[in-house]
Amino acid sequence: MNLFGVMGISASGLSAERTRAEVVASNMANAESTHTAEGGPYQRKEVVFQSASPSSFRMQLAGANGSASVGGVAVRSIVSDAAAPVMRYEPSHPDADANGFVAFPNINPVLEMTDLMGAARAYQMNASAVQAAKQMIQQSIELLK
């Protein structure tokens, strides 16, 4: 791991948490979207993380030899929640069916809010790791003074 290894790993965490916050924001913004390009109401999205493959050759070699390797995180995919839509009686709505029911996205504001808070706190945590790495590097440079 070179001088900026911790920073690279934390940067991947920052990117991943930002994506998570983006997905939550999309869910919140589309909480009332009854219309999508694919047809039907908006489907709640969820983000799936995976640990990224170790970046440096030394780490990959260590992994191949059976010892644990470290690396960043990556967004594996963004999946749609297949939960059934909430049917609400609104006969005047343009997307209403023959019985006057409109399919609204099954989005729970409490769930989205806690997820958003989790993403924000995890972002903060990764930013703290960057700070710590920076201080470690600065202290090593201090040794030269």
Added chain:
Amino acid sequence: MGITPSSLGSLAGAASSAFAGNTAPTGDFAGTLGSAMQKVNDLQTSAEQKVTDLLAGNGPDVHAAALSVERASLAFDLMLQVRNKVVGAYQEISRLQF
């Protein structure tokens, strides 16, 4: 003898430079110093590019630009301290009395 990560690690540590570890070591001290300075310069250029892209609105994430700037700043600090050491050593020698 089996190849273990630790034995390779010491080899890699000996061969790699402080910054990225991807250039072949040059023989003389001036060459080593020059390539290290070039890397510091590369980091500065990449940081500048990221900030320009960010300000233009088509660039990377904010944190990517911030980290790039931070990397460049730390590398410059290290370079500055090494330079201070070298100049200090030169002055020590130039003050020698014969």
